[in-house]
Amino acid sequence: MAEMSSPAAARTLALSGVRGRAASLAVTPAAPAERISLRARSEDVAALSAALGLELPTRPKTSAANNGRTAHWLGPDEWLVIGEGEKGSGLMAACVASGVLHSAVDVSHRNTAILVEGAGAAAAINAGCPLDLSLKAFPVGACTRTIFGKVEIVLLRTGEESFRVEVWRSFSDYAYALLAEGALDATF
């Protein structure tokens, strides 16, 4: 569903009240973005990739980015595609234009994102996440759905010491608070 040009209603973002705390390690809400949950069979990946303008990754735990769009492999027939910018870049329309069988569902507002950046970012996330976040096991660009404390997240490594944590809206307070705890502990 494409967003309309000039909504009369204003957005109220999840996590609108929080600020990161530790200086060396910032935990901050990300800007709004367009997101779709994309599902398709393997034979239709090429057509969807072409329509989206990036190669949908087909290897586990990988992502691909191009032109402000990032596709995260979540499962063998599932991707989370994120487009920069609040207005979005028409991800739904692009998928429709592919002409192949797929399911695209707008989840722009279902998720919100938290950025964890700085020394000890991995340690902060490991306060609640059981994944091996060493660069060897989880290099820059790696992504996966996983568990963080008592909530589910999608984790993307954006840099050696930076991560993007995608989380459902109503779990974002919890995720933010636990990240802040983890960030605090990572400094000791």
Next chain:
Amino acid sequence: MSGSSHGSAKNLGAFRLKGAGRLTPARTSRFTFDGKSYTAMEGDTVASALLAHGVHLVGRSFKYHRPRGILSAGPEEPNALLDVARDSARRQPNVRATVQEVFDGAKISSQNRWPSLAFDVGSVNNLLSPFFPAGFYYKTFKWPREAWEKVYEPIIRRAAGLGVAPKEEDPDRYANRFAHCDVLIAGAGLAGLTAALSAAATGAEVILVDEQPQVGGALHFETSTTVDGKNGFDWAQETAAKLAAMPNVRILTRTTVFGYYNHGFLGLAERVSDHLDRPGRETPRERLWQVRAKRVILATGAIERHMVFANNDRPGIMLASAARTFLNHYGVAVGRNVGVYTAHDSAYEAAFDLKRAGVSIAAIVDCREQPGEAVLAEARALGITVLTGHSVIDTTGRLRIKSMTVARNGNMDIRKMAVDALIVSAGWTPSVHLFSQSRGKLRWDEASQRFLPDIYAQDCVSVGACNGTDETDLLVDEAISAGGGAASVNAERRFGWSGGMIGAAEGAGPDTRVKAFVDFQHDVTAKDIRLAVREGMHSIEHIKRFTTNGMASDQGKLSNMHGLAIAAEMLDRPIPQVGLTTFRAPYTPVTYGTLVAHSRGELFDPARKTPMHDLEAAEGAEFEDVGNWKRAWYFPKRGEDMASAVNRECRTVRDVAGVFDASTLGKIEVVGPDAAQFLNLLYTNAWDTLKPGRCRYGIMTREDGFVYDDGVVGRLAEDRFHVTTTTGGAPRVLHHMEDYLQTEFPHLKVWLTSTTEQWAVIAVQGPKAREIIQPFVEGLDISNEAFPHMSVAECAVMGVPARLFRMSFTGELGFEVNVPADYGPAVWTAIWERAKSMGACLYGTETMHVLRAEKGYIIVGQDTDGTVTPDDAGLGWAVSKKKTDFVGIRGLKRPDLVRDGRKQLVGLLTNRPSDVLEEGAQIVADPNQPKPMTMLGHVTSAYWSENCGRSIAMALVAGGRSRIGQTLYVPMKDRTIAVEVTDTVFFDKEGGRIHG
């Protein structure tokens, strides 16, 4: 003695030896013990600091309240359990004095005594001990029957227990960290450090863990070991520094590997700040490490055993290695005239060290006839009396040992020797706890009389003393090989280790009345073990449970082997046939707070809030918990209680309109060409007949035919459905659907996506609902004709893409406005502003419940439980008779699900309209029957209905629909309420309003 205390300005203790130990007097701290103030040096444990001041008496035992001192210098300590407080909230009972480091201002108290440690009334138990053998309570206290609970048990309870639990909430922080490594090494003594050097050289990620503040393990006390030509302890510190500088090595000190679980998973507890004088407010007290290791190297060493003989528990009696640690590391002499009682060569070295430090050695009493030649020669050289083939058969001294009674083995020729401390060693027990926790199997090594690791269940290897490898050169080779790499370490020890005994020593059995303690903390004596065997307890687990040997907070680290040997002797069976009790986690006790770590307060369990939550709170909403969600319950105005608020809301919705936050309802988008076919299989009703733009109420059952969930499903397009579920059911319904889709119907071309949180849902219900939302809706005719009841459309609301449903859970004209979640607050505010101006209200879940009950709409989970079929709930119409398959089709036909007399959902009207039934009340036909009564069913929903002007209720009643018109009874505690059985619709029976 030659040593003397450091200057009088700082009294560091009369037993602190100048020039001994590794602590420096540069920094000192003050602490109190039972109200008396003492000075400690930086690095002191509470035990070393007290001993420096000559304090041995630190506690009273569990059962007999016997005076007890400090037995060990490590985590195996069974006696010296103290209460340590920073302030009133930061008070910790049962702290091992041998582990806790002194911090400035610590308030430390002894436990389990009254009125004082030196004079404890409870010690009368010691005199009465003949009446309290192991398991005495099973044999008595049975009459009179009530007295157990009222008299005996409270006395036993008060006498038992050691420390006093904290009364205040713990203000400290705790942290958690998940970590991974190639190799985890437990124990940083000579073996662990060597293995770490070797493993690190391969480039492996290594985590090296040790429970002490500094690495070194036994090198803390071992003075005769040199490594690479250096003093062992110094080598250890240098090696640790070298390792710490490597990027692939993490060293965790003050950290205990407490549990070795499945698949290379280990639990570690790190003591982060308990030793600091003034920890920062945000510094965690302890940190839990949850480590997944590809390989584990156990270098956990061995624990020295005590000797089991009469009155072996007096303060001043301690393990030889402990005395050596206090001397060589802390610079503290444990006495001025020390006796030694041993069955192992290593205790000689303690005597040598003490003697060299100026402490007089009364004698080394060795129960063996032939100790090692090397130690004998050294003893002779130092002029120490050695009595081989002798035993200590008793001791004297009320609050501290005064003398030991020594006898030639097998001879009654005794002599008494004055001592102020007695150090003992029965040899060393390999620490196989973690190996055992990993489910490895042990074998009994007859030659060395110990259990050793045999069959490994995980990728794990034991090195050093925990593997029975005592010789340093062999130990080093073993550690290097375990590390898998190369390291060059040359270690030598001056004296070989040999000897050891398990079981009761001379004079402690088999036929004695003396108390020779096996388990100090639980006051288990050798004769208790023998009694257990005599009473038919032939399995070591039975003996353990009958005597409680090994069940105290030290978990039998000292007592298990002795207990086993005594039992084996009594049973006349070899030790491996008697067995060994299982070692369970944790290795040493772990603070609950550490295991909880971050999961407290708001992080205990996520509280899910809707996008409009804050706006509702600002309107005065009270919230209720529904699963993890916080839902607006009702909106009291000033002066209103819950009932009057709900009555007003109920009236207003039906008279004007109400606005309700329905965002928590589960939503699943079902997309694909086979979407309708899939829903046909998952719901009891038919979906292929539903036209795009229309909605239908659906019932979901599991294969067993019982109602699982319900909700309205809208068809947005041929290949796209918007499914709603109950609030609590959302995750399990999606899981259930995925299960069938992936494993039973994988041929269907359909995908499922959770959209619960994508949409904020604003329900507007009531006669004026259309008028309220009309101005906000763009591009859609929402007239009754164009958009009748059970319609759905995609449109715009206030310029944002929306999904508009015409549906009702109140029986009124109603709409549910779905907008992307971030827009929810703005749209809600606009709609509410307009609604308010027209006389409408906000309403919460309570009003929603009343209004739907007035219409007889069910709530799954309240009016149904997991035993109710659609037909029982009056929803038989929603079960397709035409479909040949759906989940539940067969289960519904089972004999019990189609029999007569099943409980069916009906309405109940109380004879007195003002009586509101209790939800959960039971219904009977004859209220005067005797108990146990025959119950026909129960009230599922009951409310005061302002709109009906009376109470209403729904109930599940056996054969309910055939009883309509009958009078039944609801017997309550104080009165019986008569009710008439009715149908379930109480308001607008014709149902006209919904189409308004």
Next chain:
Amino acid sequence: MRKYSVFALAREALRAHKGWDAQWSSPEPRSSYDVIIVGGGGHGLGAAYYLAKEHGITNVAVLEKGWLGGGNTGRNTTIIRSNYLYEESMDMYEHSLKLWEGLSQDLNYNVMYSPRGVMMLSHNTHDMQSFKRHINANRLYGIDNEWLTPEQAKAYCPPLDISKTARYPINGAALQKRGGTARHDAVAWGYARAASDRGVHIIQNTEVTGIRRGPDGEVTGVETNRGFIGAKKIGVSAAGHSSVVMEMAGVRVPLASNPLQALVSEPLKPIFPCVVMSNTVHAYISQSDKGELVIGAGTDQYNSYSQTGGLQIITHTLDAICELFPMFRRVKMMRQWGGITDNTPDRSAIQSVTPVPGLFVNCGWGTGGFKATPGSANLFAHLIAKGEPHKLAAGLTLDRFRTGRLIDEAAAAAVAH
């Protein structure tokens, strides 16, 4: 057998307790018995005792593969209560509770039954509805169970945090005052001693490896690691291994065996007066006579016979305990362990005849086995002796999974809104 009493204790005190004899004898097995009970836990030993005491059948052997009481009898958190919802459950658990009340006297063995009260915390409207349904049903059935306000709950159990700001505030509680705890090992030993005294053979360290059947399919005895032992009737009461043993006779029972974990704290002076359970936050806790806080954790999600489970189950339970009782955060876990619970699809037990003549089964007690011990044992003895169930256990048949007449205590507490 020598009677246990305070006088006997005093007499023995004067002679170093040398006069006590074995609590139960350990004879060599006979070649055959009238009844063999497979499983030497509380249920099996109790069934043997009641066979001898109430049915006059004394040619009975109890075969235990390990040590008496080493299965779930010795691994549970010892909670006793009878405030269940369905009549079948109330019949069984109340029968059991009544036997608990006189068990120490009946067995001449102090099992330390301690009616300290079992309190179940209500945290939300759904809990309240569910608990009141139980309370009303219990009252009309003659079983004590009462509703407490948060303040009354706090008065009964002072450590409770009843503040409104708690993540899951407490809006009331159900209390069964007659509920409580008992000493688990003593139950096994007390039954063993009393059964042995009546001639029952108690044979430990003997594992049943097969069930032999005659020409008409009837049981004729059991194969064991010590050879064949004949039996006219076999009662299987081998919690944790029920499906393994039943499989030997070709009978499939609807069971899933899961690890159930528990833990105790270091011993503390009396601080916690009763038993508290919370289903919403998944925790239960009491304090033993020795002073340990005994905490029951949840079930691991998978089938396992390993008697161990994951650390995450323990930590989640402690999250909840520390949220309900914040003062306990500084208390320490001293020991954790696991048992194997056999769970049926409806979470109610099976005590039933089987398709194999002479074979009877008592299984599927899930997490309720300890509290059921005397009642289950008593009624299982009846089933074996008479060949048909006692009326108090008539609903616990295997057949209910065919007909659909389940006794679904778990489903009755279904949560969905």
Next chain:
Amino acid sequence: MLLIHCPYCEEDRSELEFRWAGEAHIARPDAIADITDEEFAEYFFLRNNEKGLTYERWRHIHGCGRFFNAARDTVSDRFLMTYKAGLPKRPVPGVSATEKTVETYEQTEGDAR
């Protein structure tokens, strides 16, 4: 805490990301509406509950979301293999259907040989 190899993610992941989903290879009867009560009870309620080698389903619910099959020993909890949903049951080399063990207390509790 188990470590489970997800055949879709091709990696060992923590049990925290998974949900157990019951015995594997129990097909829903094709004509389920027509089976007998006994057959229904067999299908819906009866499970092997093996002591030893078991075939079971897991879902990587907090990962790729896929259901898959696993062979595991319920005595040691060791995973012998995992494989994708829909693949036929495969024998585990060197492991018999059910481990027959004779356990005595020396072995169960003694942990010693």
